[in-house]
Amino acid sequence: MTSPSPDHPTINTLLLTGAAGTVGRLLRAPLGTICRRLVLSDRQPLGTPLAAHEEERTCDLTDRQAVEQLLAGVDAVVHLGAHSVEAPYEQIARVNLDGVFHLYEAARLAGTQRVVFASSNHVTGCYEQGHMLEPTDPPRPDGYYGVSKLFGEGMAQLYWYRYGVESVCLRIGSCLPEPPDRRGLSTWISPRDLFSLVTASLTTPNVGCLVTYAISDNPARWYTDAGWAQLGYRPQDSADAWREQVGDRVFPAGSLMARMQGGIFLDVGPFEAPGSG
Numbered sequence: 481m482t483s484p485s486p487d488h489p490t491i492n493t494l495l496l497t498g499a500a501g502t503v504g505r506l507l508r509a510p511l512g513t514i515c516r517r518l519v520l521s522d523r524q525p526l527g528t529p530l531a532a533h534e535e536e537r538t539c540d541l542t543d544r545q546a547v548e549q550l551l552a553g554v555d556a557v558v559h560l561g562a563h564s565v566e567a568p569y570e571q572i573a574r575v576n577l578d579g580v581f582h583l584y585e586a587a588r589l590a591g592t593q594r595v596v597f598a599s600s601n602h603v604t605g606c607y608e609q610g611h612m613l614e615p616t617d618p619p620r621p622d623g624y625y626g627v628s629k630l631f632g633e634g635m636a637q638l639y640w641y642r643y644g645v646e647s648v649c650l651r652i653g654s655c656l657p658e659p660p661d662r663r664g665l666s667t668w669i670s671p672r673d674l675f676s677l678v679t680a681s682l683t684t685p686n687v688g689c690l691v692t693y694a695i696s697d698n699p700a701r702w703y704t705d706a707g708w709a710q711l712g713y714r715p716q717d718s719a720d721a722w723r724e725q726v727g728d729r730v731f732p733a734g735s736l737m738a739r740m741q742g743g744i745f746l747d748v749g750p751f752e753a754p755g756s757g
């Protein structure tokens with residue numbers, strides 16, 4: 481069991497959406513150290529015992545009223561709940577468009593101060609591998625999923641500039657215990673570094689609406705560190721430690737997957753058959 485740590489600033493009530501997913505499971509215990517009350521939410525049950533500071537709230541993000549109820553009394557949100565891979569438009573839209581709208585609107589109504597939005601490297605997945613990107617470079621999404629994350633970043637801008645809800649949009653690379661393949665040498669972020677970046681994103685004063693890439697200290701990176709200094713983020717890990725292990729795990733030479741930063745997402749779709757409209 482974790483309890484609030486004196487080393488970190490303490491948030492009163494922190495909501496973690498997508499708590500049953502891969503990243504939610506990795507962040508759950510450490511996030512418990514920076515808040516007094518951690519509300520864990522997903523559309524599916526967590527299926528694990530709760531610590532004293534944890535509360536489970538099953539909620540479907542596509543249900544606007546339920547999301548409004550979920551946000552009542554919440555000071556800050558780590559918004560992970562999403563369709564997290566490329567899929568036909570309709571599947572993506574329900575949770576990654578409508579759900580994000582519900583989340584931000586509920587945050588405005590509840591007076592929630594800060595949202596950490598799990599955006600994705602797939603917002604710029606159609607840039608060539610090796611091309612070094614700033615968060616301000618024009619987006620080049622690699623699918624409906626990438627477009628949906630761009631929409632989320634747009635909502636974050638709207639709710640900051642009009643309504644004063646602060647956001648940090650983290651364009652997460654690949655968050656897994658280890659980099660899965662050679663592409664991961666560029667895109668990987670360790671769970672420890674992601675926790676550190678999420679904590680900084682929740683607690684740094686006056687962020688307004690900030691977009692930054694979320695990766696570890698990878699020498700083979702494709703993204704600058706723009707935004708990290710403002711947040712005081714200093715990654716501790718590097719994908720390079722796995723270079724030998726994953727160096728030969730590559731996509732077929734000449735394929736879009738091998739050429740573009742989005743990797744395997746470039747192999748999914750199109751979903752529409754010609755003339756099906």
Ligand code: NAI
Binds near residue numbers: 564
């Ligand atoms: P995941 O697919 O493992 O977890 C997403 C969670 O959202 C699931 O537990 C799912 O039940 C929940 N969810 C889906 N639809 C929902 C709905 N209608 N209502 C409520 N909950 C719903 O994804 P993962 O890997 O944990 O990613 C977390 C977030 O970070 C996602 O937003 C993803 O797009 C983003 N991200 C993840 C990266 C990674 O490397 N894992 C990289 C870039 C972005």
Ligand code: 15L
Binds near residue numbers: 602655
């Ligand atoms: C993402 O945005 C996905 O949610 C995750 O499943 C990974 O595929 C990751 O990007 C990636 O690009 O490795």
